[in-house]
Amino acid sequence: MKRILVLALCVFTLFGLAGCAQSANTPQTASKQDQPLVIATSADLGSIDPAVAMDNAAWKISYPAYDRLVNFKGSSTDVEPSLAKSWDISADGLTWTFHLRDDVKFADGTPLDAAAVKFSFDRLLKIKKGPSDAFPSLENVTAVDKNTVLFKLKTVFPPFLSTLATNGGGIVNPAVMKHEKDADMGQNWLATTTAGSGAYVLAEWVPEQSLKLTVNPNYWGSKPKLNTIIIKIVKDPSAQRMALEKGDVDVAENIPVDQLKELKKNPDLTIFETPSLMVDYVYLNTQKAGLKNPKVRQAISYAVDYQGIIDNVWQGNATQMRGPIPNGLWGYQPDLLQYSRNVEKAKALLQEAGVNNLTLNFMYSDRKPWWEQEAQIIQSNLADIGIKVNLQKIAYAAQREKIDKGDFDLTIGVWSPDYADPYMFMNYWFDSKNFGLAGNRAFYKNDEVDKLVRKAASINNQTERIELYKQAQQLIMQDAPYVFLVQKKYQLPMRKSVQGFVFNPMLEDMYNFQAMSK
């Protein structure tokens, strides 16, 4: 009896607290245009500060919340005016003058002017995290008058205009400095909130559960059709699939390729498909004794069963790469040498190189679910030409560390460009200044190639650059420092009701929310 009394007392005390607490929900009837667009994604986001965030998952939020001087145009690799109405380049290619729109306000109502642009780039360079890498030659930014801003470069950097359209080029409200702590330029505060002029603002973030974007009332562009966007974190791919089929989510990002075939049969769903610029390739550590000889590397490139990988791993949703630059980006060479499986030739090359009983380690991680399958196929392909491959699966963080130190024989990775310039491939992958994680993960050094790619990065003339990159690519294909596997097709299953989605290959896993509807 006593216990019951105590229990009753507890319950009453709890209800007593009710007076202090306000109910957060009232019964509501939602109208059609208030229906949110719901996107399921597999992991919660890290910092969404444009000067800090380095992955597309976080850019999904920051890209529509901030504006940039220029934007990628539709699904193309060109840029179009955004905050900047127009721009001029000095004859030496070092000074860029941008003329800003004068009707832009940040979400809090303060005007966006040249000072805010200068502030954003000063902040980006001072914080000096990943996103600032896209601006290696930027010397300084000056606000000439309210609507004119001047960028001074140290050296000619041809991709410059394109880099302004990356997420790191987002213009941040200088008011963030009110939230500065320990001289962090407001990084801590901006990690979980937005302070831009884009079409949407981050309204709510329940960690590991969901993020909610709502329309920016002060947005200068045309009013978005969707009032609310919800990003829901659903880790398990099967759970995502069920939620999509039921209509609880409109877009599901992480459904494996082999399940998409089934989803195509569902009349309520559509699979958005388009070629992407994301490539999947194997790094051969050219500094390792067994892999020093280009003939051995050619033999490996000839041994791999590209079609088998496309058919089995990708179920046909990928194409074989032809050289480093993917199809769809300028600089791609349609007549470049493309390796195909030729066991006899591979064996002959090994013999010429005088190599037998070669044993190599193939290191990979579970970062991408398809790597294991590809590693196994390549293991058996290389066994066919007498190379023994030991598979070595390690944690992703460890894989990155070992790549950086060159502590591997073979390993695998993906790459997609942040801005639309072959520089993203040619200079990152092959310039011997970029050994390790920085991009040259084959530790490849060819003085002639160094000269060509560096020259191509120092002039603005596109025709000349294409020619330089072409010569470099021809040398590279003979040296075979990587096995150029596949260029992935971008596939995104969504409800049929979702309209207006445009995919830009530079903005993978991101959305043009302001033009979408449901």
Add this chain to the structure above:
Amino acid sequence: MNTSKFVAKRLGQLVLVLLGVTLVTFLVSHVVPGDPARMLIGQRADEQTLAAMRQALGLDKPVWIQYLNYLWGLIHGDLGTSIRTQRPVLNELLSFFPATVELTLFAMGFAVSIGILLGLLSATFRDTLTDHATRILAILGVSTPLFWLGLMALLLFYKYLGWLPGSGRLDPLINPPTHITGLYVVDSLISGDWIALKSSILHLVLPSLCLGYIQLATIARLVRASMIEVLELDYIKTASANGIPRSRIIYRHALRNALIPTVTIIGLTFGELLGGAILTETIFAWPGMGKFVVDSISFLDFPAIMGFTLVVATVYVLINMVVDLLYPLLDPQIKGVH
């Protein structure tokens, strides 16, 4: 030894256990290759940026200094800053802990109540159809992988029947109830937020039943076994011979004794449930500590991993202490065990 002395001794042991846990976790997470600073700055940053980041995170110092710094922070209630989210680990854990506790408590309530009931039925109607059915149910529970069970439950109750929601703690359009305890059910009850209450209870059903089912099986089997054992004892026979009704013998005389080993298991179960919650949270997109720690592990975010380990270790030790304290209540004979 009296109760307060016992509690003091246990708390003293807790400090030692936690010290050991920090040492082991710290060493393991630092021996593993991989550099969280690299993960943070993106893949194309140069050496200088990397060095600056390592310095900012304190990763440039020798490991033992890093460890002492960590302990020093710990004494002051500072669990460090998560490398991945850049927020204080303590705040992160506090924000995810209630979700996990809520899930675990519901799973536990389900497992204990139904588990004891089934065990009891099974023992009382030994070798009948009820017994066999219950035992099959229990064996299935012990041998079913959690992820499979979770997916099947989702398929049936969420996708085909549509009775229950499949992911998260609340409908995304419903605002979380006013934060009081962090347990949505309790909070929405207190603030009279019936919409949130309904949604949060519905969201709890599938994950807590799945998580609880496996423990339910263990409990049911244990209760059955100890009930059968107790029912064979002389005092039960005496009671029977004295004409005491069977139902009274079972509930009053036998069950109480049979529950003593069960209480121990329930204590251990709580720890297992906290661990099992990691998998359940992944399948049902439950925003608890499990999901947080899985993401942290893949990032090698050791302050977060250590914070999680510490919390689980603390809870585990405390629960076992409570279990030990419960024995004398169940069985007045046990006084000297402490």
